[in-house]
Amino acid sequence: xxxxxxxxxxxLAGEIEVFGEIIRDYGxxxxxxxxRMISNESDREDxxxxxxxxxxxxxxxxxxxxxxxxxxxxxxxNRCLDILDKKSLPLVDDTFERGIENSIDIKxxxxxxxxxxxxxxxxxxxxxxxxxxxKTIITLYHLDELNYDEIGKIMKLPEGTVKSYLFRARKMLxxxxxTHYNKEELWQ
Amino acid sequence: xxxxxxxxxxxxxxxxxxxSAQIKKNNDHLENCExxxxxLEQYRILYGELKADSVPELSPNFVSAVMTExxxxxxxxxxxxxxxxxxxxxxxxxxxxxSIAAVIAIIYFVDFKPLLNSLxxxxxxxxxNGVLLSRLGETAGLSNFDFTLAxxxxxxxxxxxxxxxxxxxxxxxxxxxxx
Numbered sequence: 001x002x003x004x005x006x007x008x009x010x011x012l013a014g015e016i017e018v019f020g021e022i023i024r025d026y027g028x029x030x031x032x033x034x035x036r037m038i039s040n041e042s043d044r045e046d047x048x049x050x051x052x053x054x055x056x057x058x059x060x061x062x063x064x065x066x067x068x069x070x071x072x073x074x075x076x077x078n079r080c081l082d083i084l085d086k087k088s089l090p091l092v093d094d095t096f097e098r099g100i101e102n103s104i105d106i107k108x109x110x111x112x113x114x115x116x117x118x119x120x121x122x123x124x125x126x127x128x129x130x131x132x133x134x135k136t137i138i139t140l141y142h143l144d145e146l147n148y149d150e151i152g153k154i155m156k157l158p159e160g161t162v163k164s165y166l167f168r169a170r171k172m173l174x175x176x177x178x179t180h181y182n183k184e185e186l187w188q
Numbered sequence: 189x190x191x192x193x194x195x196x197x198x199x200x201x202x203x204x205x206x207x208s209a210q211i212k213k214n215n216d217h218l219e220n221c222e223x224x225x226x227x228l229e230q231y232r233i234l235y236g237e238l239k240a241d242s243v244p245e246l247s248p249n250f251v252s253a254v255m256t257e258x259x260x261x262x263x264x265x266x267x268x269x270x271x272x273x274x275x276x277x278x279x280x281x282x283x284x285x286x287s288i289a290a291v292i293a294i295i296y297f298v299d300f301k302p303l304l305n306s307l308x309x310x311x312x313x314x315x316x317n318g319v320l321l322s323r324l325g326e327t328a329g330l331s332n333f334d335f336t337l338a339x340x341x342x343x344x345x346x347x348x349x350x351x352x353x354x355x356x357x358x359x360x361x362x363x364x365x366x367x
Contacts (some may be wrong), residue, residue, distance in 0.1 A: 016255075016258060016259065017255070019254075019255065019258060020251050020254075020255055022249045023254055023255075024251060027246055027250065027251070031243060031245070031246050032243050032296070035243045036243075037246065045246060045247060047249065048246060048250070049250070049253060049254050049257065052254045052258075053254065053257055053258060053261070055263075056258050057261070081360070081363045081364070085363060086364055119233075120237055121242075122285070123234070123237045123238075123241070124241060127238070131364075132364060133305065133364035136364075139241070139243065140237060141239040142235070142239045142241070143238075143241060143243070149236070152210065154362060155364065157361075157364070166319065167197055167200050170196075170200060170231070170234060170235075170238075171196045171200075173234055174196070174227070174230050174231055174234050177230065177234070178227075178230055
């Protein structure tokens with residue numbers, strides 16, 4: 001029997017303490033989703049906490065036919081969407097396309113960007129500027145190493161759409177870098 | 189002949205290991221084309237950076253904070269549903285029953301005569317009633333008129349359902365773009 005299934009069985013049998021193991025195993029995934037979808041830094045940990053309480057309360061409704069990571073990821077995504085909905089944030093950030101063109105800080109001249117650490121920093125900033133759906137997919141794919149199908153189930157998007165968003169986001173990032181800096185400056 | 193460079197999608201596919209026969213064929217092109225090699229290299233670095241990207245960790249006391257909250261729930265702890273699992277009515281059954289109830293209510297309360305008259309003028313009624321529904325009616329042993337009403341109400345419900353689905357789909361997609 002899979003480890004998670006054993007843990008869930010024990011929790012449902014009354015061993016509440018075991019839920020700590022679930023939090024340790026899936027905290028990273030939930031944290032990644034919340035971090036990418038919620039921009040307000042001070043809210044994030046509270047939201048993660050709320051998500052785990054919801055997971056606990058709904059644990060008995062989990063059916064073992066789906067992957068637990070997908071199930072928990074979906075709860076996290078739904079919670080984030082609820083919060084975004086309640087705050088009535090603008091539907092689409094229309095300044096995004098324009099902003100990304102002008103996003104390189106003037107003080108970051110090519111000479112100063114020859115260090116890899118600075119390029120990493122620049123990329124991190126640019127990833128954070130992407131729409132929530134793009135950066136969440138990028139994180140789930142590259143950091144959590146989930147496949148298109150799993151990401152699609154978590155985000156409630158068709159697999160083809162996940163792939164298309166991921167490709168588009170990476171293309172934007174590559175173009176952004178190559179537009180501002182030539183290869184030698186970037187990758188030496 | 190004009191040189192055909194690899195597209196961004198093809199290069200990303202290549203790096204995602206979903207390597208296609210076409211890309212294999214293009215290996216020669218990659219070896220000889222500096223533009224595509226540069227682009228591939230840029231993507232390679234980008235992939236490395238994205239994989240190495242970090243997200244701030246949750247605070248060290250996160251687990252204990254959640255556990256404290258869960259313990260405070262007391263009676264709200266999850267209960268094994270073994271007994272309930274044996275008999276669970278799928279939500280689709282409720283949806284079907286609801287639709288049937290809605291159809292009956294519509295047939296009972298709504299006056300369809302004006303609509304039928306307007307359809308008669310356009311000739312659509314004769315087509316539906318004469319060709320399609322009469323055959324269905326004969327098959328089911330019901331009058332044409334019953335079938336016309338039922339058909340219209342079902343069609344209305346399908347349209348309403350489709351609109352609802354589109355709205356919900358649109359709301360989900362746009363919500364995902366919020367930052």
